[in-house]
Amino acid sequence: MFKILSKSAFAANEFDIWIDAPQIARNGHAGQFCVLRVNETGERIPLTVAEYDREGGRIRMIFQTVGKTTTALGKLNEGDCIHDILGPLGTPSEVKKYGTVLMIGGGVGIAALFPIIKALKEAGNKVITILGGRTKDLVIMMDECAKYSDELIVTTDDGSYGVKGVVTTAMDMLAQRGEKIDYCWAIGPSIMMKFASLKAKELQIPCWVSLNPIMIDGTGMCGGCRVTVNDKIRFACVDGPEFDGWGVNWNEFMTRLRQYKDEEKISLEKYKS
Ligand code: FAD
Numbered sequence: 620m621f622k623i624l625s626k627s628a629f630a631a632n633e634f635d636i637w638i639d640a641p642q643i644a645r646n647g648h649a650g651q652f653c654v655l656r657v658n659e660t661g662e663r664i665p666l667t668v669a670e671y672d673r674e675g676g677r678i679r680m681i682f683q684t685v686g687k688t689t690t691a692l693g694k695l696n697e698g699d700c701i702h703d704i705l706g707p708l709g710t711p712s713e714v715k716k717y718g719t720v721l722m723i724g725g726g727v728g729i730a731a732l733f734p735i736i737k738a739l740k741e742a743g744n745k746v747i748t749i750l751g752g753r754t755k756d757l758v759i760m761m762d763e764c765a766k767y768s769d770e771l772i773v774t775t776d777d778g779s780y781g782v783k784g785v786v787t788t789a790m791d792m793l794a795q796r797g798e799k800i801d802y803c804w805a806i807g808p809s810i811m812m813k814f815a816s817l818k819a820k821e822l823q824i825p826c827w828v829s830l831n832p833i834m835i836d837g838t839g840m841c842g843g844c845r846v847t848v849n850d851k852i853r854f855a856c857v858d859g860p861e862f863d864g865w866g867v868n869w870n871e872f873m874t875r876l877r878q879y880k881d882e883e884k885i886s887l888e889k890y891k892s
Pocket residue numbers: 652662664665666667668681682683684685686687688689690727730731830831832833834860879880883884886887
């Protein structure tokens with residue numbers, strides 16, 4: 620059992636929890652995730668570790684309630700326990716000194732981007748961060764990302780804050796001012812990662828994306844998280860979740876993400892009734 624030590628919220632459907640998990644806190648790295656079950660009969664879901672507190676033995680998870688299991692998790696409060704957490708899983712981010720790195724985040728994907736921003740800054744890179752959202756209230760962790768970034772650019776679709784536009788608008792701005800970028804990461808909704816990857820390819824910047832397919836066991840056994848990258852089949856839970864964004868078969872990826880939409884809707888309705 621894993622105790623929730625604190626809980627706060629960014630919005631009505633977006634929660635920030637710290638969990639007592641000393642072993643995971645000691646062994647995890649930026650880019651990795653865990654698979655958890657809220658209760659003994661619960662479905663397994665993957666969530667990224669947004670922060671490791673090695674000394675305090677705690678891990679941080681930030682999640683959006685979108686279906687049955689995340690809704691059930693959102694109902695737990697400080698002092699409650701999560702039944703089991705398996706991790707750290709997946710291959711850590713390739714953290715090294717690249718020179719200048721561009722970090723692009725959107726939605727709850729910003730939580731997954733944050734530990735990589737921190738690690739790349741600590742590795743001596745110049746870090747430029749772009750955070751995007753439909754409106755200002757949907758852009759989370761601005762101050763925390765700014766703390767580890769040499770420059771933070773926020774884009775909002777409605778112009779309520781920062782640059783009016785989407786993350787690729789800011790990528791174009793950086794290209795126009797002649798900023799030389801050695802590597803980039805894009806983490807967020809699939810559509811954002813797809814267009815950020817296409818723009819990165821146009822600008823000839825290698826680009827990591829963190830794929831979030833449906834996962835079941837999280838250990839490479841079931842094949843549920845199959846993705847195609849550079850025409851090769853890969854399992855996101857063990858080969859990823861980070862992959863070369865230029866090479867992802869985005870249409871297949873997005874089709875597979877939607878494949879149980881009807882069942883997921885029924886499952887949430889049943890849970891709520
Ligand atoms: P479900 O009933 O499974 O789905 C409800 C609806 O949510 C679906 O119809 C679909 O629209 C959407 N959805 C479901 N699964 C996903 C998915 N994998 N990605 C995007 N949308 C989905 N979520 C977070 O909030 N925070 C994280 O840090 C985080 N990290 C992740 C790391 C990895 C490696 C992966 C693979 C996924 C991650 N996710 C994260 C997504 C999270 O696992 C799903 O939102 C969750 O499994 C949904 O479970 P559910 O039962 O609540 O909803």
